[in-house]
Amino acid sequence: MFDQKGQIRIIESFLAIAVIFSAVLVSVTFPSSPNLSKEKSLASVGTQALVQLDANGTLGNLILQHDWTSIKTALDILLPVGVSFNVTVYDDAGSVMNSELVQNSNLLGREAVSVQHVCATQTQTVQFFTVRLQLAWNG
C-alpha cells in the first residue's frame, strides 16, 4: 500500500511535467524572428538591375518613350533566372504611367519584395519617374 507522501510526490511530478510541457508548447508556438535574408538578397538584385539599367540614362529614356517592351526585355536579361518581376512606373505626380503590365509572370499570392528607384530623363526638360520593381523567387 502506498502512503500519502508518495502519492503527493507523484502528483508533484505530474505537475512538473505539465509545467515543462507547457513551456515547450509555448516556445514552439512562439513566433520565430522572420528570415529576411532571401528578401534582402532579392531586393539587392533588383536595386542593382535598376541601377545598371539607368547607368547611361536608358531607363528614363525608355519610360519617356513608353517603351515598356524594352524595359521588360532588359530586366529579363539583367535579373537572374528564376526571378519573377512586375514593374510599375509613376510620374512625379504619383500617377501610374505604364498602360500595360510590365512583368514576366504573375506575382499574385507570392511572397514578393519591392524596391523603388528614382530616375530622370536626359532631356532639356528633365522629368522624374519613380520605378517600383516587385520581385519574387519562382517556385
Next chain:
Amino acid sequence: MHTPSSSIDTFLASSVMILLALSAMVGTSKLMTPYLNNLANRDGDQRFQYLASHMLLATGAPVNWGQMKSTVPTSLGLAKADALMPYELDIDKVSRLNSENIYAVKYSDLWKAFGMKDVSFQIEIKTLFELAIELISNSTQGSQVIYEFEVAAGKSGMPVSASLSSYVALRDFVNKTQSSTSSAGVGRLTIGIPSTLNGTALLLVFARARANPQMVSFNVYAFGHNSESPLPNRTFTRLSPLDYVLNASLSYATVDVLKAQVFTFNYNSSLPEKAQGVQSVEYNVPRLLDASPFVMVVTGVNGSTSFAEWVSYPQVPLQIGADFSQSVAGSRITVHSYVVTMNSANYEVITKWGGLKENV
C-alpha cells in the same frame, strides 16, 4: 522512520520526474535546433552577400594589381580604381582570373588575398546572354564562296532581340556584315570570301540587345575555307591581353604571325607591334571607345598550315575558385549573382560561397 512503501514511492516519483525532465529537455532541444540552425545560416547568407559585394566594390591592393603582371594582390578586390559607378570592374583584374592568361593569378593566391580563412569561393564571369552560331550552307558564286550562318541570341532559352555586327577574318582578309535577330532571337548572316584564299577563317559575331546598348554578347566560329577543319583555338599561339597590350606566345618556333587585329561591335583595327621576344610578340591595343568586349585575332602560318586564333578582352567567359560540384550532398552553398560593367558593357558575375569543410 520511513516505511519501505514510502521509499519506493519517493524513488518512483523521483525517477519519473528525472525521466520526464530529461525527455522535455531533449524534446525542446530537438524542436529548437532547426530554428537555431536557421538563425546561423541566415547570418551566413548575409555574410556571403556582403563578402561578394565587397569583392566587386573594392579595388584590392595594390589598387592597380591587374596591370602589374608579376604582382599577386595582397588584398582581393576586382573594382576599377577610378570607377565612375558601383560594380564597375577592372578589365585587367578580371582577365587575370582566367587561367588561359599567362599572367593569371592562382586561386590559392586569391583566397589568401581575400583573407577569409573559413570561406571558399568560386567566381564565374560571362556575358549577360549567349550567342549560338551555326553554319547553314555554303556555295560558290562567281569568284566568292558564300556562307550562310544562323545566329541565335538568348538567355536561358529566352530569346533576345539584338543588333548583330559580324566580321570574318582570314589571313589579311576582313569583311564586316550587319544584321539583327528577330523577336524570336534568331538572325541570319551571309558572308562572302574570295575563292582564291584558303585556310582557317573566323566569324566573329557581336550582339547588342535592342533594349539597352550596354548589353552586349559575342561568340566566335572557326571554319575551314577551302581547307580542312581548323585545329582548336590556342594550338599555335597563347594570347594574353593585359594593360592594353596583347602578348602572343608562339607554340612553335616555325609559327609566323601575319597580322594581329582587334574587333569591337562598331570598330576594327590592326594592332601595331610593340616588341618581339623569343617565340613571343607583343602588340599595343587601342583604347576603342565602344560599349563592347574586344576580340583580338591573330592570323598566321605554321609551315603550310594557315591559322587564325583569338582571345577576348576582358578574357571571359571564365570560372575560377573552389569546385563546389564535388561538395557533399546537403552541404550549404550560397550563390549571389551581380551585373557588372567593364568598358561600358554589362557582364554577369556569379559568385558561389561555402565553408572550407565542405570540400574545397
